[in-house]
Structures are given as structure tokens and as C-alpha cells.
Amino acid sequence: MTRSHSVNRSTLLHSVAIIFLCCPPVLPSLQNIFAAQKESPRPTFYRDVLPILQNHCQVCHGAGEIAPMPLITYMQTQPFARAIATAASQKTMPPWFADPSVGHFSNDPSLSAQEIATLVSWADSNAPAGNSGDAPPPRQWTPGWLIPHPDTILKMPKPVPLPAQGDVDYTYEIVPTHFTEDKWVQLSEIRPSSRENVHHAVVYVRPPNSNWLKHAPIGVPFTGADMPGGQDRNDTHFTTADILLVYAPGSAPDNWPKGSAKLIPAGSDLVFQMHYMTHGHATTDQSSVGLVFSKQPPSQRVLTLQLTNDHFLIPPSAPDFRVEVHGSLPNDAVLLSFFPHMHLRGKRFEYNILHAGSAPETLLRVNYDFYWQLSYRLAHPLPLSAGTVLQAVAWYDNSKSNPHNPDPDVAVHWGDQTYDEMMVGFFDVAVPANIDKTHYFLRVSAP
Numbered sequence: 001m002t003r004s005h006s007v008n009r010s011t012l013l014h015s016v017a018i019i020f021l022c023c024p025p026v027l028p029s030l031q032n033i034f035a036a037q038k039e040s041p042r043p044t045f046y047r048d049v050l051p052i053l054q055n056h057c058q059v060c061h062g063a064g065e066i067a068p069m070p071l072i073t074y075m076q077t078q079p080f081a082r083a084i085a086t087a088a089s090q091k092t093m094p095p096w097f098a099d100p101s102v103g104h105f106s107n108d109p110s111l112s113a114q115e116i117a118t119l120v121s122w123a124d125s126n127a128p129a130g131n132s133g134d135a136p137p138p139r140q141w142t143p144g145w146l147i148p149h150p151d152t153i154l155k156m157p158k159p160v161p162l163p164a165q166g167d168v169d170y171t172y173e174i175v176p177t178h179f180t181e182d183k184w185v186q187l188s189e190i191r192p193s194s195r196e197n198v199h200h201a202v203v204y205v206r207p208p209n210s211n212w213l214k215h216a217p218i219g220v221p222f223t224g225a226d227m228p229g230g231q232d233r234n235d236t237h238f239t240t241a242d243i244l245l246v247y248a249p250g251s252a253p254d255n256w257p258k259g260s261a262k263l264i265p266a267g268s269d270l271v272f273q274m275h276y277m278t279h280g281h282a283t284t285d286q287s288s289v290g291l292v293f294s295k296q297p298p299s300q301r302v303l304t305l306q307l308t309n310d311h312f313l314i315p316p317s318a319p320d321f322r323v324e325v326h327g328s329l330p331n332d333a334v335l336l337s338f339f340p341h342m343h344l345r346g347k348r349f350e351y352n353i354l355h356a357g358s359a360p361e362t363l364l365r366v367n368y369d370f371y372w373q374l375s376y377r378l379a380h381p382l383p384l385s386a387g388t389v390l391q392a393v394a395w396y397d398n399s400k401s402n403p404h405n406p407d408p409d410v411a412v413h414w415g416d417q418t419y420d421e422m423m424v425g426f427f428d429v430a431v432p433a434n435i436d437k438t439h440y441f442l443r444v445s446a447p
Helices: 031-038 045-056 074-090 113-124 230-234
Strands: 152-155 160-162 171-176 183-191 198-206 242-247 260-264 269-276 283-285 288-293 300-308 321-328 333-341 346-354 361-367 376-384 389-396 424-432
Touching (some): 074 113, 160 269, 198 260, 242 260, 242 300, 300 389, 333 346, 333 361, 361 376, 389 424
Antiparallel strands (some): 160 283, 171 269, 183 260, 198 269, 333 424
């Protein structure tokens, strides 16, 4: 992820890379539900199970999606009935990692107690199909996309060759949009062509008057090492550009509330920042971004900002190392969503509002999972006044008890690769449509 500048000595940073999930709400005892089900007809696939799959599972368990098997038809689902019931009972699926005691989120996919009981009862009854006439209408998915059919698809012109082994430097590719008018983006999605090799991807908006990556090639992949040095090389590590969207394992497409959208000015380029991992065999990636435009100009513009601490050192074997950062909002905004980002030693992440003389007001608490990096969208967007102090706190497990720890015997600092660490608390805000990021960060008065 590319670091961006700070504002007035605070570490409220705004831009950079960015892009799902663990403790669903505490459920009531299932005993009464199971007792009631004994007196009712046993669940069947078409009448009882398929609606649950459509609403909670098929977004990942569809043809060609991130999950290992589709769960669309009875024949596809029946062999996994017991595994589905177990995952539902243990609340490992659908993945969701927000502490249920903190906040409410519109994209929470957690199952209700009744839905869990239905899946368990169906498995216990040998997974009957039932009457196909009881099936709800099938969910309509756009082939190759989780968003509705994109108005525009922009693809990296050249595939990026990836080696079988070793580290891969952050790779960039600049894609001209050729837009002749401003475009307001309501929904957007990144689709890697080699998902297993993409650690994360960030798509930035480079307007026509920008000097960022001014001398970089167009339409071909390049890294910082390919730049001649000086400002050109620095531009691969630092930017103030707008973030259009991000992709990380498990992340969902962006879908902004009605009346809110992100802006791509006429004549802009999209800059793909790709962080690749190797997986034992050489391959290529040629990622795309799909865009659905707002049907009318919105009243609010969405900006992706961040709280970042890149000056930390996690000691060897530390099981619960804390890293904190805070900063004040320069102007009023409406808080929409969060996206915490760490690497393999990430353990927990928390967003708070700090109030003078009182305890922090926690907005989100996540039990972090590197392999399911989720966004958390507030069910009720939160208006915040200029001067509001936001805090992000991350905890890291650098001990041997962390099964994903690359090496518990080393001290760990900020770095690009997964064996390094990051601490980025992305968050999205809505501001008046005529305010861009530069003007949002002009403070009317001192913080």
C-alpha cells in the first residue's frame, strides 16, 4: 500500500492502497427452536434451505467465485449438508468478524438462530430435496461480476508476468479512461484474473492535471525500480490521489448509498496498484475494474480516508502488541464504512471516537483475519463534526501461538510484503458533492 501525507502533524492520512468477517451476534439458545421444529415439517432444500443460501451464501458460492464450490442447485449442495450445518453452528460461515456488541452494519451476513437451526435440522434429516415447486425464484447474478452488469469495464492493457517464487515489488499499470465527461460511480468492483496471486489491489483516480507518476509509461506494467529515481520513484511510495476502490481477499464490491458516489473527472486515468504473491508456478494477471454509474449527479461525494501508523516495531514473540494512531477531521463529514488492513500477525482492530475527559466511543471492533479482509458498512451513517478525533488501534500476535506467523523470532516493522506488517484504518466518508479531497483537508480553524 502506498503511504500518503499527514495533515497538521496528525496522522489522519488520506489516500493509498487499500478493501470481509468473525463474531456474529450472540444468538439465543437453539434448544427451544429445535424443540419447536420437532413438531413442524422437517426442512427441505427447495422450501427452507435454498432461500438461506441465496441470501447469505451464493455471493461467494457461485460459479467461478471465491468459494471452492457452488451452492446453487440441490445436487451441488446435498453432499455438503453436514459441513454447511457445522460451519453455521460454529459461526465460521458466512464469515463476519465484527464484535456483535459494537455497532450495526448493513452488510452483516450472519445467520439468525432460526436459520442455523434449519440448516442443522436439514442435515440431521439426511438433506431431503422436497418439492422443486417450493423453490424461490433464482437469484440473478451477472456472469463474471458481483455487481449488476457494468456500464464500463476497464482492463489492464498488458498482463503482468508473475514468477513461480520470490517477492514481487508493487506493480503499477496506468489505464486511460478516455471519459469525455465527469463520471459518478455508484458501484465498482475489481476482478483479478489470477485471484490466488493478488494480495491486494488498489485503483486510484489520476485526474488530467495531476503530476503523480508524470513520467511513468501508459498501459504497461512497471515498478518503482523501473523509475529513474527522484520524484518519479517516490511517486510509487506516496500519493494524495483519490482511491476509487480496493480489493483484498474476501472483500466485496463498493456500493454507495443513494445520493452518494465517487467521482472520476473527465480525462482521468485509473492507476492500478497491484501487490502480488507467488504460489509455486509462473502465471500472469490482467485485472479489470467494472463500473456502474449513478443515473443522476449525487448530492454527496464519497472520499476514502485513512488512519495510518507506519512507525512501529513489534518485538519478537509478543502475543498482543498494541499500535495506535489518531487524528481529527478537518471538516464535517458523514461516516459510512470501515476497512481495517494488517498482515499475517494482525489480531484485532478497533475504531473509536475520542472524547475529552471520557472513555473512547467504540464504533467497530474486529477480530482480524488476513484471509477475509472485509469492509464494515454502518447501517446508519454517522454525521461527524469538524474536529472530531478518530482513533484506530491494532493488536498483533507475533508469538508461536499464531499459526500464520511467518517468524516469531524476529522484530517486525512496516513493509510491503506479507512477512512485514501494516497498520491502516481506512474509512469512507460522504461530503458535499462539490468538495474534493484537497479542499476537504483545508481546515477552517486549527484542530
